[in-house]
Amino acid sequence: MNRLRALSANIAPISLLVLVFIGCALIDGRILAPANLMIILTQSVPILILALGAFIVLLTGGIDLSAGVSVTLGSIVIASMLTTGANLFPALAAGLVCVVVIGIANGTLVTLFRVPAFITTLATMSCIQGISLLLATRGVYVINEPALKWLGTGRVEGIPVSILVAIIVICAAYVLMHHTRVGLRTYATGSDPTATALANISTSRVLMLAYVIAACFTFLAAVMLIARTPIVTPNLGGQSLLLDAIAACVLGGVSIFGGRGTVLGVVAGSLIVSLFANALRVIGVDPSSIDLMKGALVISALVCDVGIARLRGGVLKEESHDYR
Amino acid sequence: MTPIVSGQPGRLRAAILEEMRDELLLVMLIAVAVACFSFARPTFFSVSNLLSIGQQSSIVAIVALGMTGVIVARGIDISVGGTMAATGIIAAIVLQATGSGVLAILAAIGSGAAFGGLNALLVAGLGISPFIATLGTMALTKGAALSLSGAASIPVSDPFMLWLGQGSLAGVPAGFLLAVALCGVWLCFLRYTSHGRSFFAVGGNPVAARASLISVVGIRSLTYVLAGMSAGTATVIAIGRLGSAQPLAGNGLEFAAITAAVVGGASLSGGKGSPFGTLLGAIAVGTITAGLAFLQFSQQIVYMVSGGLILVAVLLRGDLSWSALVRTASPGAVSLTSRGDETCLLDVAGLTKQFSGIKVLNDVSFRLRGGEVVALLGENGAGKSTLVKCISGVYVPDGGRVQFGALPKEAFAEDGADIAVIHQHFSLVPDLTIAESLSLGNEPQSFGLLKRSSMRSKAKAALSEVGLTRDVDVPVRLLTVGERQMLEVAKALLSSARLIVMDEPTSALSNRERDRLYTIVRKLAGEGRCVLYISHKMEEVRELAGRAIVLRDGRMVGDVPMQEADDRALVHMMVGRSLENVFPWVEAPLGPVAIEVKGLRTSGLVADVSFSVRRGEVVGLAGLMGSGRTDILRCIAGLDPYASGEIRLHGDRMSTGAQGFASSKGVAFVPEDRRLEGLVGGMNVRDNLALVWMRRGSKFGLVSLATLRRNAAALIRQLDIRPPDPGKPAGTLSGGNQQKVVIGKWLAVNPSIILLDEPTSGVDVGAKSEIHSVIGKLKSEGAAILLVSSELPELLGVSDRVVVVSGGRSVGEMPRGTSEEAVMELAFSTTPKSSSNRSEVCR
The missing domain is CATH 3.40.50.300 (P-loop containing nucleotide triphosphate hydrolases)
Structure with a gap:
């Protein structure tokens, strides 16, 4: 019985995906046309990768608001280096360093100075926005790098490369979160930091690592984004991508109180977000209303999250967790 | 800290200075900023420019005032920017439809209240973390603004609507005047009404607020509704300034508002904040932003400066717990020297520990040997838990030493911790499975991957030993209390600890589980480990222990073999005390x-x-x-x-x-844990004494400050609260005086x-007898x-x-x-x- 309940919690995001899928099929057949499905999948790749990073931070009971603008910064660093004649790998390395430094800064403020995660990342978000604008002296960059282009639009045996990349990233995240010490300790820290510390685990180190790993995913998301859209502006990524990623996590059953959620759930959540946005567009909803719909989706997912928690009989964690 | 100055006026002045410290610092910051910018560009220092900065700051200020209310009650609202955009569009649409500026303004404020109500429902009603909930509302309101306007700005030309943003009174911009007026309203609201004063109690200590009959859900909801209404009010000024309603208005406003509130002295951990400080904070942020723009720094720099500003403010205020980091003792604080005689496992000598001057442990000395079960007896509060915490390294002793003796290493396979404590409060992580939580901290792995199969088999073996028939993949949170207790025992079994402390292990067990535990305890002793067994149940102690160590009032009063003492003698040892x-x-x-x-x-x-x-x-x-x-x-x-x-x-x-x-x-209830349930520690004595009274003693929700002061002074005299300073934060008083404040809080409403x-x-002893005489007086x-x-x-x-x-x-x-x-x-x-x-x- 208990097993069944636990199982149903894991399956919930996937069944939600199936439901949305069936709903789309009933509303408009065009949504499920193979060509459109492929578009949905490729569009979901950056959201998915960013969501996996956000998931790791949410697991610890924190949040990374700077992830969206980190994507912007990473993209701009890579693009500006490429357009000034640098090779691909130094450009990617520079981008990675920038984003990881942000992760380290976030981690340091959260662990060493105990600044609440959302204040930390809200502040770094503002700083990163400034740096991005400062760096983007030319405003718009057009990347013309064959390797990146292949990553974004190429195909191997008819399968888009970006989807292959996504599958590799999903597998890596799955192994990391479900089959290594780091993953287990991240879950433990988010679920109950005091009890975890009693097991002689440095929760500060776990938190720090979570922010750095999340930064690596953020970097990958940036790469996949500019691989698909070679025109890079300071408006790329940012708030709306972050919101998509957080929505994907919440829809994927990641608890906002930390400690609960699965990689597969996040994958399902990302696909729901992507499918939802695409379906709205296909049906012909005015583009200006799509944000409203997404907002409503996030709020309903939050309410469902609380509903599920109450159904499970789990007590919501106390107020002191508000800011972590 | 209030400096103690002889003479009333001096002390009063010092107290006021202390209370206004943040505000004075901000005024200085603003002055310095204005001076610097004027020095760099003399044209900066012109009346029109300064007034324009004031007008610019007013939008942030009005929203930040609402935000202050939310933050004071330990919440956060990041949807205010979106709310401002949405309410602006709604107001413009209403204006187009009706042509009435009054209706449009009412629509803006009303819809702001509605969006605030949504936040209230999500946060106060459903208990969703305020941050995530308002993030959702932010997405919704920003989306609503775009959707309702079709992503185009709506021009507004109604003079009534525009006046707040464009008009002025006696040369001062109307928006700025409104911000100042609202600041005054907030000041009065938070000071003179029972609802407003409740904000601080709810934010300072929600549990104590509930115990003082304050509706925590109601107050929290009110803060979000007021924040929404503030955003709706600010929108009117924004429309006036631009002459149109913008669907993308309020971008980054939430950030500016939080910055203004925090810079102005609001504490993110709740219970602190002042509208006046927030107004100054908004002006300071506005001045710096405008100044940087005036010096033709790019928007980018402005972004970075404001990002840095909030971090610096949060860090400087020092109300976060990061200083606790320094105080946390690592479990390695106990000396683990390997000498002494062969059979001695733990040697405690002259152990002393005191908390705020009270000796909880006083010169405790004993030895534990491998292979024995020792009972630790004593009344509640005799110092047993403190002793365990000193041994396990949670507390650092103030005197004496704790030393683990040498035992042949080969007796234990792994070189793990020397001590395992089975806590009364569980140390299991609720969301991990049984197998995971048993291995946590010592997970088997190969090539960096967890060996889940070995985790499972290890867990299965441990479970069968403690007699639990549970799937090892079940999350711990689904277990019953008794099962968790047995799992704790299993965890101790798996560890290589030489000393195992069990703190009331049977309190949650069924008889069958208890018998199983007895077998395990004997087995552990048979393996040459030592079990220190804390229990109140004589029959258990008789059953298991060979020796009993008895504590009373932090002193060791007995170390006797069980067969030499009967129950009556042990009880006498535990309770018998001098007739002081x-x-x-x-x-x-x-x-x-x-x-x-x-x-x-x-x-x-x-x-x-x-x-x-x-x-x-x-x-x-x-x-x-x-x-x-x-x-x-x-x-x-x-x-x-x-x-x-x-x-x-x-x-x-x-x-x-x-x-x-x-x-x-x-009915008046004075709770066991006064810090958790009785007091709002960050609030001063006067306000704590008025926590219950202010709602009954108020007329139409208005609190008379003069009566409040008089009552506080009377209670402080009656209960002899020391120091007799009504302005001192209650959390800084000694234990006895804190307790007097909690009792006084109820005496203010004459309980029967x-x-x-x-x-x-x-x-301490003195305060104790004072509390006793208060009890006697109330009785008579x-x-x-x-x-x-x-x-x-x-x-x-x-x-x-x-x-x-x-x-x-x-x-x-x-x-x-x-x-x-x-x-x-x-x-x-x-x-x-x-x-x-x-x-x-x-x-």
Whole structure:
């Protein structure tokens, strides 16, 4: 019985995906046309990768608001280096360093100075926005790098490369979160930091690592984004991508109180977000209303999250967790 | 800290300076900023430019005022920017439809209140973390603004609408005047109304606020609605400035508003903040932003400066717990030298530990050898838990030494920790599976991957040893309390610890589980490990232990082999103390019955309790920890629900959990944990004393500050609270004075029924007898008093009658003058009937 309940919690995001899928099929057949499905999948790749990073931070009971603008910064660093004649790998390395430094800064403020995660990342978000604008002296960059282009639009045996990349990233995240010490300790820290510390685990180190790993995913998301859209502006990524990623996590059953959620759930959540946005567009909803719909989706997912928690009989964690 | 200055006016001035410190710093910051910018560009310092900065700041200021309310009540609202955009568009649409500027402004404020209501529902109603909930609302409101406007700005030309943003009075921009006026309104609201004052209590300590009859959900909801209305008001100025409603208005506004509030002195951990500070904060942020723009720094720099500003403000205010980091002791603080004699496992010598001047442990010395089970006995508060924490390295002792002796290493496979503690409070991570939590901290892995199969088999073996038949992939949170307790035991089994401490391990176990535990304890001893067994149950101690160490008042009073001491001798050792305490007892005329409890049962510890208390008498509830004493008090106060039975207050039946009814009948509850439930630590003594009074003593929700001060002064005199400084934060007082404040909080409303839960725990001797005389005085004034105390001499000395509770049942009643031994024997009694019932309740 208990097993069944636990199982149903894991399956919930996937069944939600199936439901949305069936709903789309009933509303408009065009949504499920193979060509459109492929578009949905490729569009979901950056959201998915960013969501996996956000998931790791949410697991610890924190949040990374700077992830969206980190994507912007990473993209701009890579693009500006490429357009000034640098090779691909130094450009990617520079981008990675920038984003990881942000992760380290976030981690340091959260662990060493105990600044609440959302204040930390809200502040770094503002700083990163400034740096991005400062760096983007030319405003718009057009990347013309064959390797990146292949990553974004190429195909191997008819399968888009970006989807292959996504599958590799999903597998890596799955192994990391479900089959290594780091993953287990991240879950433990988010679920109950005091009890975890009693097991002689440095929760500060776990938190720090979570922010750095999340930064690596953020970097990958940036790469996949500019691989698909070679025109890079300071408006790329940012708030709306972050919101998509957080929505994907919440829809994927990641608890906002930390400690609960699965990689597969996040994958399902990302696909729901992507499918939802695409379906709205296909049906012909005015583009200006799509944000409203997404907002409503996030709020309903939050309410469902609380509903599920109450159904499970789990007590919501106390107020002191508000800011972590 | 308020500097102590002789003479009233001097002290008053110092106190005011202290209270206004943040504001003065901000004024200086603004002045310095203006001076710097003027120095760089003389044209900066012109009246028109400064007024324009004021006007620019007013939008942020108005929103930040609403944000201050939310932050003071320990929340956050990041949807204000989106709300501003959406309400602006709604107002413009209403204006287009009706042509009435008044209606449009009302629509803006009304829709702001509605969006705030949504936040209130999500946060206060459903308990979603305020940050995530308002993030969702932000997405919704920003989306709504785009959707309603079709992503195009709507021009507004109604002069009434535009006046706030464009007009001026006597040369001062109208928007700025509005911000100043609203600041005044907020100041009055937070100062002179009971609702406003409740914001601070809810944010400072929500548990204590609830115990003081403040509706926490209601107050939190109010803060979000007010924040939404503030955004709706600010939108009118924004429309006026631009002459149109923008769908992308308010971008980054939430950030500016939070910055202004935090810079202005609001604490993100709740309970602190001032509207005036926030207004100054908004002006400071506005001045710096405008100044940087004036010096033609790019927008990018402005972004970065404001990002840095909030971090610096949060770090400088120092109200975050990061200083606790330095104080946390690492578990490695105990010296692990490997010398001493071969069989000695733990050597404790002259161990001393004190908290705020009270010696909790005083020169404790003993040795533990491998292969023995030692019972640690003592009354509640004798220092057992502190001793365990000193041994396990949670606390650093103030004196003496704790040393683990040498044992042949090969006896233990892994070189793990030397000590495993099975806590009364569980140390298992709820969201991990059984297998995961048993391996946590010592996970088997190969090539960086977890060996889940070996985790499972290890867990299975441990589970079968403790007799649990559970799938090892089940999350810990789904286990019953008893199962978790056994899992803790299993965890200790898996560790290589040489010393295993069990703190009341059977309190949540069924009889079958308990027998299994006995077998395990014997097995551990057989392996050459040592078990330190803490229990209140004599039969268990007899069954298992070979030796008993007895603590009393932090001193070691006995170290005896079990066969040499009978139960009576052990009990005597635990309770027998010098006759230094003389309790003031006064005769008082008995009045009618005030509390009548019949057959009370809860879903928790209380099984069947009946007793009554008359006016003019003190009834003591005696019993061991976990016998349900506290639960009985909480049921009568209406803080916890009860399952069956009956409670009558002054003859009227009270339904379950009716906190309001109880308080209307004059019930006052002084909780066991005064820091958690009694006081709002960051609030000053005066406001704490008024926590309950302010709602009853207020007319139309307005609180008279003069009466409040007079009451506080009277109570401080009456209870002799020291130092007699009503402005001192209550959390900085000593334990005894804190307790006096909690009692005073209720005395302010003249209670007729007073429930006291451990009123003198952690209180020094002087304050203790003062509290006792307050109890005596209240009794002679005709109050009915129900007292719970773990300190038997106190209970017997203060009470007129003693009701003994054991295993959730009232097992006997004794008149004044009864002996400690008689009460203890009754309290320790575990008749077979009650113990089997007990385990049923717990399972």
